[in-house]
Amino acid sequence: xxxxxxAYIAGxxxxxxxxxPDKSIALLHAECAKGALEDAGLTKDDIDGYFCAGDAPGGLxxxxxxxxxxxKCRHVDSTDVGGSSYQVAVGHxxxxxxxxxxxxxxxxxxxxxxxxxxxxxxxxxxxxxxAPEMQFEYPYGPATANLYGMCAARHMYEYxxxxxxxxxxxxxxxxxxQYNPNAMLRDVVTVEDVxxxxxxxTPLHRLDCCVISDxxxxxxxxxxxxxxxxxxxxxxxxxxxxxxxxQAGGEIDLTYTAARWSGPPAWEMAGIxxxxxxxxxxxxxxxxxxxMQLEDLGFCEKGQGGKFVADGNLISGVGKLPFNTDGGxxxxxxxxxxxxxxxxxxxxxxLRGEAHPSxxxxxxxxxxxxxxxxxxxxxxxxxxxxxxxE
Amino acid sequence: xxxxxxxxxxxxxxxxxPETKPFFQGADAGKLMVRRCTSCKKVHHYPRxxxxxxxGSCEWQEASGKAKVYTFSVMxxxxxxxxxxxxxxxxxxxxxxNFVDCDFKALKIGQDVKVTFVKTEDGGPSMPFFxxx
Numbered sequence: 419x420x421x422x423x424x425a426y427i428a429g430x431x432x433x434x435x436x437x438x439p440d441k442s443i444a445l446l447h448a449e450c451a452k453g454a455l456e457d458a459g460l461t462k463d464d465i466d467g468y469f470c471a472g473d474a475p476g477g478l479x480x481x482x483x484x485x486x487x488x489x490k491c492r493h494v495d496s497t498d499v500g501g502s503s504y505q506v507a508v509g510h511x512x513x514x515x516x517x518x519x520x521x522x523x524x525x526x527x528x529x530x531x532x533x534x535x536x537x538x539x540x541x542x543x544x545x546x547x548x549a550p551e552m553q554f555e556y557p558y559g560p561a562t563a564n565l566y567g568m569c570a571a572r573h574m575y576e577y578x579x580x581x582x583x584x585x586x587x588x589x590x591x592x593x594x595x596q597y598n599p600n601a602m603l604r605d606v607v608t609v610e611d612v613x614x615x616x617x618x619x620t621p622l623h624r625l626d627c628c629v630i631s632d633x634x635x636x637x638x639x640x641x642x643x644x645x646x647x648x649x650x651x652x653x654x655x656x657x658x659x660x661x662x663x664x665q666a667g668g669e670i671d672l673t674y675t676a677a678r679w680s681g682p683p684a685w686e687m688a689g690i691x692x693x694x695x696x697x698x699x700x701x702x703x704x705x706x707x708x709x710m711q712l713e714d715l716g717f718c719e720k721g722q723g724g725k726f727v728a729d730g731n732l733i734s735g736v737g738k739l740p741f742n743t744d745g746g747x748x749x750x751x752x753x754x755x756x757x758x759x760x761x762x763x764x765x766x767x768x769l770r771g772e773a774h775p776s777x778x779x780x781x782x783x784x785x786x787x788x789x790x791x792x793x794x795x796x797x798x799x800x801x802x803x804x805x806x807x808e
Numbered sequence: 809x810x811x812x813x814x815x816x817x818x819x820x821x822x823x824x825x826p827e828t829k830p831f832f833q834g835a836d837a838g839k840l841m842v843r844r845c846t847s848c849k850k851v852h853h854y855p856r857x858x859x860x861x862x863x864g865s866c867e868w869q870e871a872s873g874k875a876k877v878y879t880f881s882v883m884x885x886x887x888x889x890x891x892x893x894x895x896x897x898x899x900x901x902x903x904x905x906n907f908v909d910c911d912f913k914a915l916k917i918g919q920d921v922k923v924t925f926v927k928t929e930d931g932g933p934s935m936p937f938f939x940x941x
């Protein structure tokens with residue numbers, strides 16, 4: 419049985435903050451929940467399913483947050499696959515709704531790495547040594563930036579991808595961010611600005627990296643009958659896919675991402691192809707992340723991502739594939755170091771016709787929101803959501 | 809950009825996971841130990857008791873220490889900068905490591921490298937690193 423259309427995104431809300439030193443992480447989650455409920459026209463008592471991931475404080479999955487928000491749930495899920503968790507949650511919520519395990523599902527994400535001074539991309543963080551890989555990786559200084567830098571270096575070696583091509587991804591994001599009053603980086607940048615910014619970890623420059631921001635977001639999913647009783651435009655979930663990729667016992671290939679595996683089931687469920695997509699939210703922890711995922715989702719052939727993104731092809735109103743029209747993680751927001759939910763929220767804005775007029779895609783009826791969580795250089799999860807305006 | 813030695817951190821001890829203790833004992837003796845499956849005969853990394861390809865039983869063997877650079881990234885923001893990368897061992901698997909005793913600007917994907925061992929800080933075990941062959 420296909421789950422296509424079994425759930426609708428009835429509420430979507432992004433916290434406007436990018437720096438929240440005076441708020442607790444739990445409060446940020448609750449403010450996002452409240453915002454998404456108001457957006458949907460629902461109340462807290464309507465929620466009977468709650469979905470969160472590792473950013474939810476407390477350590478026992480959803481327990482602390484359902485207590486803090488005083489939710490009465492029939493179904494909870496706290497699958498944690500980093501920044502891709504929220505696309506995964508959309509799929510899991512749709513399954514739960516289709517199975518009758520809940521009617522109104524709430525998904526929240528929040529965090530404040532900026533206020534906490536976290537050097538997200540450049541400082542290796544020791545983990546539990548009982549994690550089987552930890553002692554074979556931590557001594558070598560794996561930080562986020564160099565784990566993605568290794569992928570970029572291999573992609574350049576195999577396919578001739580250039581720093582200038584990667585820079586076009588940041589350029590496109592900056593063109594969109596200029597219209598987002600909440601974006602952290604609103605100045606339009608050029609290819610030269612990106613390639614001349616300080617090197618962080620070769621071949622990735624500072625402007626190849628996403629921002630570090632506080633904030634969060636929330637989504638409300640519900641079944642078709644309830645969605646159609648609400649007053650908001652109808653955004654239907656028509657395709658989902660999730661898949662992890664890892665070192666494969668040493669057979670790791672850094673030239674592709676898990677999108678190669680999460681994309682096909684989503685395309686198949688949706689019954690559409692990449693060329694049907696009007697707007698794409700693509701996870702953008704780094705420029706290379708975007709380029710590789712676009713290839714792996716089928717927007718261009720493997721190895722042709724550099725040519726595909728160049729010359730403004732991702733800029734709304736200019737290129738063929740408008741992407742991350744809120745400015746994305748590269749320029750606007752990467753709350754809790756997890757950009758999955760903001761990808762879905764901007765896709766919902768586009769499908770509702772509620773994006774900024776300067777970046778709104780005309781007649782936007784089909785959109786994709788793809789997430790990556792973890793690190794492309796070691797292990798990560800890819801998760802794909804395809805949405806349709808009804 | 810020249811290589812400058814940095815303190816190499818370790819987390820836990822070689823006893824934390826009994827499954828991999830022989831790897832660290834080997835490294836302290838200047839040997840790069842890898843696991844080979846007695847069923848499918850493939851070598852994997854990081855080392856496991858059960859083969860990640862077929863769940864067969866594995867035995868330890870000393871690797872040649874010869875490898876080729878698969879990829880690398882020089883973390884220029886760190887002080888001192890360091891070069892993380894994967895090497896493809898002669899025995900097959902790609903292994904995460906750092907490159908030492910070399911000019912980072914001259915490092916090339918595909919070049920031949922060989923293993924060398926560096927002690928981790930605070931009395932931790934030695935770990936395998938790679939340097940141009």
